[in-house]
Amino acid sequence: MTPAEQVxxxxxxSGPIGFDVFMDIALYDPDVGFYATAGxxxxxxxxxxxxxxTGPLFGALVGRYLDRVWHDLGEPxxxxxxxxxxxxxxxxxxxxxxxxxxxxxxxxxxVEVSAAQRALHPDRVETRADLxxxxxxxxxxxxxxxxNLPVRVVEFADSAWHECCxxxxxxxxxxxxxxxxxRSRERCEALLPDVEAGTRVPLVDAAGSWLERxxxxxERGRVVVLDYGATTPELADxxxxxxxxxxxxxxxxxxxxxxxxxxxxxxxxxxxQLPPPDRQTTQxxxxxxxxxxxxxxxxxxxxxxxxxxxxxxxxxxxxxxNEADALIDPTGLGxxxxxxxxxx
Numbered sequence: 001m002t003p004a005e006q007v008x009x010x011x012x013x014s015g016p017i018g019f020d021v022f023m024d025i026a027l028y029d030p031d032v033g034f035y036a037t038a039g040x041x042x043x044x045x046x047x048x049x050x051x052x053x054t055g056p057l058f059g060a061l062v063g064r065y066l067d068r069v070w071h072d073l074g075e076p077x078x079x080x081x082x083x084x085x086x087x088x089x090x091x092x093x094x095x096x097x098x099x100x101x102x103x104x105x106x107x108x109x110x111v112e113v114s115a116a117q118r119a120l121h122p123d124r125v126e127t128r129a130d131l132x133x134x135x136x137x138x139x140x141x142x143x144x145x146x147x148n149l150p151v152r153v154v155e156f157a158d159s160a161w162h163e164c165c166x167x168x169x170x171x172x173x174x175x176x177x178x179x180x181x182x183r184s185r186e187r188c189e190a191l192l193p194d195v196e197a198g199t200r201v202p203l204v205d206a207a208g209s210w211l212e213r214x215x216x217x218x219e220r221g222r223v224v225v226l227d228y229g230a231t232t233p234e235l236a237d238x239x240x241x242x243x244x245x246x247x248x249x250x251x252x253x254x255x256x257x258x259x260x261x262x263x264x265x266x267x268x269x270x271x272x273q274l275p276p277p278d279r280q281t282t283q284x285x286x287x288x289x290x291x292x293x294x295x296x297x298x299x300x301x302x303x304x305x306x307x308x309x310x311x312x313x314x315x316x317x318x319x320x321x322n323e324a325d326a327l328i329d330p331t332g333l334g335x336x337x338x339x340x341x342x343x344x
Contacts, residue, residue, distance in 0.1 A: 003032040004261025008166070008173060016167035016178060020150035020206065026260050027148065028113055034261050035114040050144050051226065051283075051333055052090040055323040056316065059094020061290045062141070066095070068290075069139055069222055070102035076220075079105040080138035084131065084214070085145035086110035089121035096124055107138075135219035142214070143226045144336075147266045149210060151202040153240070154180060154188055156195045161188040164200065166257065173257045191232045191272065200240045201232055204273050211274055211341075218343040226283060229337025232270040243268040269337070277339040284334035287327055296324045 001009075007025055011017055027034045051058045070079050079102050083091050089110050096108065108125040109132075112118045121127045131140075153164040155177060162177040163184070169176065180188070184203065192201070214223045235243045246253030246263040253263035271280070299320030306313060328334040 002259065002261045004029060004034075005173070007032055008260055009168065012166065012168045012173070016165035016176060018163065018165055019153040019175070022166040023150040023256075023265055026256070026265060027150075029261070030115070032261050034264060036116065037261065049326075050087075051327060052087075052094060052143065054326045054333070055319050056094040056097060057292070057295060057320050057323040058327060059091055060098040060295060061287055061292055062091065063095045063098035063100035064290045065224075066106070066139060067101045070100075070105065073137065073220055075102070075105070076137050077105050078107065078137060080107045080109060080136040080221075082109045082111060082131070082136070082138065082140045082217075084111040084140060084142045085148065086112045086121065087114075087117050089117075089125060089127075091141075091143065092125045093122050096122070131213055132217045134217075136217060137220045138218070139221050140214045140217060140223045142210075142224070144228075144266075146204065146207040146210070146225060146227050146269045148264070149204070149206040151204050151206070151244075151267050152184075153200055153244075154184070154203055155198070155200045156188075156192070157197055159197075161185045173260070175257070191270075192236055195236055199236045201235050202243065202267050202270065204267075204270060207269060208274055215275075215341055215343065220343055222343070223341040225277075225339040226336050227339075228266075228268040229271045229280075229339070230268045231272045235268060235270055271337060271339065274339070275341070278342045279338075279340040281338050282330070282334065283336040283338055284328040284330055286338040287334075292324055292328065296320050 004026055007029060008022060011021070011025070025033065028036070030036050066081055070076070081095065086092065092108050092110050100106070109128060110118070110121045110125050111128045111131060112121070113129055118127050118129065153175070155162050155164050157177060161180050163180045164175045165178045166173060167176045187203070192199070211223065211225070230243070244256060244265070244267050246256050246265055248259070248263040253259065256265050299317040302313065302317035306317070326333055
């Protein structure tokens with residue numbers, strides 16, 4: 001039995017808990033949660049790969065996006081980039097290395113709940129465990145954050161919506177149907193007026209609350225979210241395993257109620273449960289607008305000129321091609337939804 005499962009079982013001694021409460025313990029408990037102990041993005045030593053870990057190209061493109069917003073806002077002297085769910089700070093490092101035009105005005109902030117991950121952040125950035133309370137001018141950026149925020153799970157059965165909670169049955173940790181509050185029931189009926197028995201979908205209350213807070217943290221600027229996106233009806237057409245996944249050591253993990261605290265838990269984000277964004281596109285399209293093709297062509301030119309030397313500059317240039325392929329792959333990272341909310 002894992003330490004996180006021991007914590008879960010202690011909570012269940014008082015009765016069932018929501019799946020969101022279970023997920024919060026499994027991922028974020030400060031002593032036994034996945035992110036507090038070993039879970040992290042990265043290469044061989046990580047459990048999953050996110051955009052920044054593909055290489056420096058993504059950070060260079062985010063730097064271009066920051067320049068675009070900075071210019072749109074009139075090139076303010078105080079311009080803040082907040083990377084929420086920053087992990088070890090890889091994105092901040094690569095943005096700084098790209099030296100965007102706004103660099104002299106740029107304040108970099110990495111927000112990360114895991115103390116172990118915060119300890120890895122670069123010296124140039126401010127490290128925080130939570131968002132600002134005071135308004136800022138700049139960009140609040142969340143790369144694969146919302147899919148990790150705790151979700152409630154609801155199921156349509158016996159002509160009504162129920163909440164799927166976690167409980168102990170015959171000493172096994174299982175999901176059981178419980179009564180759903182009226183407000184949530186009405187919300188489900190509005191999202192899915194015609195649904196088959198046995199359908200399960202997530203309710204992303206925590207994601208909605210996070211987004212509201214992120215937008216309120218901006219006096220002027222943008223909130224940008226990159227994540228697995230879908231609609232609630234699309235998720236309803238899948239089994240629960242089609243939208244709720246676990247990862248460990250770069251491979252799909254087991255049932256989320258097993259190996260508690262030792263594997264990542266992630267869900268596709270139903271964007272129709274969030275406030276309508278000012279803009280929505282795919283990651284591949286977003287990166288194309290920021291000039292990924294130009295940077296790849298530049299990499300090919302540098303590699304052609306310096307392949308015989310084989311120095312670090314040449315190797316970085318050649319790496320851009322593989323990085324770009326991963327970032328724009330429509331069946332992988334390139335298929336992410338990019339959602340943007342503006343505050344002027």
